[in-house]
Amino acid sequence: MYFFFETVPAFVWVFIATCVIYWIKSPKLSKNEPPMVPYKFPIIGHTLDYLYNAENFFAECRQKYGDPFNIYVFGQVNTITGNEIAHEIYKADALSKSSAMLDALPLYCVLKSLEPSGTDGHLVKVVREGIGAKLPLYTERMQKNLMISINKEIGDCPNPKLVNNDIFPTMVARPVADILVGQEISKNEDVVKAFANFTQDFTSILAIPPILSFIHPQLHNQIVTLPLKFGWNPILKHLTTLKKHLRPVLEKRLKDKEILGDKYEPPLDIVEYLLNSPEYETKVITDDYLNKICDFLFMVVIVSIHSTSRHLTSALYDFAGRPELWDDLYEEQVIIDKECNGELSSQHINKMVKLDSFVRETLRTFDAVLTTTPHRSVESYTFKNGMTIPKGRKVQTYLIDIHYNATAYGPESKSFLPYHGLENNLPASRTDKNYFTFGAGKHSCPGRFFAVGEIKVCLHKLILNYHIKTPSGKVEKKIHFGPFASSPVSGLIFENRKK
Ligand code: HEM
Numbered sequence: 001m002y003f004f005f006e007t008v009p010a011f012v013w014v015f016i017a018t019c020v021i022y023w024i025k026s027p028k029l030s031k032n033e034p035p036m037v038p039y040k041f042p043i044i045g046h047t048l049d050y051l052y053n054a055e056n057f058f059a060e061c062r063q064k065y066g067d068p069f070n071i072y073v074f075g076q077v078n079t080i081t082g083n084e085i086a087h088e089i090y091k092a093d094a095l096s097k098s099s100a101m102l103d104a105l106p107l108y109c110v111l112k113s114l115e116p117s118g119t120d121g122h123l124v125k126v127v128r129e130g131i132g133a134k135l136p137l138y139t140e141r142m143q144k145n146l147m148i149s150i151n152k153e154i155g156d157c158p159n160p161k162l163v164n165n166d167i168f169p170t171m172v173a174r175p176v177a178d179i180l181v182g183q184e185i186s187k188n189e190d191v192v193k194a195f196a197n198f199t200q201d202f203t204s205i206l207a208i209p210p211i212l213s214f215i216h217p218q219l220h221n222q223i224v225t226l227p228l229k230f231g232w233n234p235i236l237k238h239l240t241t242l243k244k245h246l247r248p249v250l251e252k253r254l255k256d257k258e259i260l261g262d263k264y265e266p267p268l269d270i271v272e273y274l275l276n277s278p279e280y281e282t283k284v285i286t287d288d289y290l291n292k293i294c295d296f297l298f299m300v301v302i303v304s305i306h307s308t309s310r311h312l313t314s315a316l317y318d319f320a321g322r323p324e325l326w327d328d329l330y331e332e333q334v335i336i337d338k339e340c341n342g343e344l345s346s347q348h349i350n351k352m353v354k355l356d357s358f359v360r361e362t363l364r365t366f367d368a369v370l371t372t373t374p375h376r377s378v379e380s381y382t383f384k385n386g387m388t389i390p391k392g393r394k395v396q397t398y399l400i401d402i403h404y405n406a407t408a409y410g411p412e413s414k415s416f417l418p419y420h421g422l423e424n425n426l427p428a429s430r431t432d433k434n435y436f437t438f439g440a441g442k443h444s445c446p447g448r449f450f451a452v453g454e455i456k457v458c459l460h461k462l463i464l465n466y467h468i469k470t471p472s473g474k475v476e477k478k479i480h481f482g483p484f485a486s487s488p489v490s491g492l493i494f495e496n497r498k499k
């Protein structure tokens with residue numbers, strides 16, 4: 001009896017609190033919204049389906065409710081756009097990627113000189129002008145650096161050797177380091193490791209599922225980034241490494257410029273590009289200057305290395321699990337290798353048409369249900385079909401609805417079609433309405449030419465030098481985290497080709 005009477009008020013309070021949260025959190029839809037998919041559990045909404053049954057859940061929603069539709073996850077309404085509607089959100093000024101990305105990746109919390117509003121425009125300009133426009137000039141260095149990594153990380157394999165996925169970020173990071181910070185320090189293993197590990201260490205902060213978003217979307221970010229505000233910073237060591245090695249390089253370049261004047265021969269890299277741009281002009285390397293330039297360089301690292309290395313890894317698994325492709329792709333690489341005598345130029349990379357088509361297919365079938373780059377409406381937006389979403393709505397792209405659509409890819413759209421790109425004149429780096437790996441429209445990835453080039457050169461060298469298999473001898477399954485995907489984790493078996 002005592003227990004019952006004492007605890008009645010507690011039950012009442014819990015009941016009232018649940019009702020209040022339920023009332024506050026029950027999704028309030030405005031007029032003419034996309035249909036809301038019904039759900040059984042208040043507050044939780046579709047969160048469990050989103051996390052544990054994404055592929056089937058989204059397919060059922062799409063079939064029953066069309067395109068677009070609304071779901072309720074982690075206390076927020078999300079609008080999901082598929083094959084018919086998604087291209088619209090990439091064109092509309094009212095839908096902003098940076099606004100949504102600030103919540104998903106609060107980089108400014110760890111890179112202190114960045115503004116919370118982001119410096120996207122500058123980043124895009126640097127990638128376009130400093131990397132994209134100069135790709136042919138980087139080919140030789142890219143190739144050399146990839147070979148250093150291949151020899152170091154895989155090396156001589158007279159017998160089959162199991163190699164884990166963790167070598168691929170370093171493999172991709174080495175040429176990127178060379179282009180970003182120049183040949184003086186990109187040979188330094190600590191700098192390469194700092195670039196290779198930065199993204200993973202940064203995203204470890206965000207690995208906690210956004211449970212607190214059930215209460216308020218901002219609360220989760222405020223709490224997970226709290227330790228950073230009190231001085232804990234898992235990426236500080238990478239910043240320190242880069243600053244230590246970059247300072248003397250910058251100081252030497254400034255001095256050389258002063259002494260040599262017009263005779264100064266500017267090295268070809270992003271650091272030099274920055275030193276010559278008005279925002280980074282300086283006569284002396286202060287701590288603030290060094291912080292600013294290193295923070296910017298790590299922004300390039302964040303957008304470039306992780307995405308390229310996970311797709312390179314995935315391409316290798318796709319190759320290793322499909323013996324029927326081995327000879328054909330190998331023969332193309334042998335012909336090109338003979339033609340260039342082992343020294344690839346950008347023309348030779350363009351001639352790898354079968355490999356390019358294979359890469360496009362591996363990117364298309366990566367199997368992520370949603371893209372990792374959501375948008376947010378900065379004002380209310382009306383789709384061309386008349387449906388409206390309010391300001392502040394998170395809008396996600398239902399990627400496999402686009403990538404597996406039967407109109408574009410035929411009845412076997414879910415199968416691996418290695419030469420679809422080749423047969424339809426669709427290069428791996430070209431975005432189109434049926435291929436959203438690099439986004440679409442004016443914000444589509446400006447680094448895609450570099451990324452595809454790097455993946456192709458790396459595959460070319462690996463296929464030429466090794467037999468590559470999966471341990472099971474079959475196609476290995478991707479790992480899924482809710483609606484997102486990542487490469488299999490079984491490791492790959494490398495064995496020297498007999499020449
Ligand atoms: C396979 C590797 C890569 C993939 C799959 C990838 C994918 C993407 C995607 C999906 C977007 C968003 C596009 C949109 O919203 O329309 C993006 C943006 C961007 N990517 Fe990549 N990317 C890759 C490699 C790179 C590399 C190597 C660089 C730099 C060298 C880079 C630089 C950027 C930049 C600066 C943006 C922002 C564009 C903007 O906001 O206008 N990416 N990327």
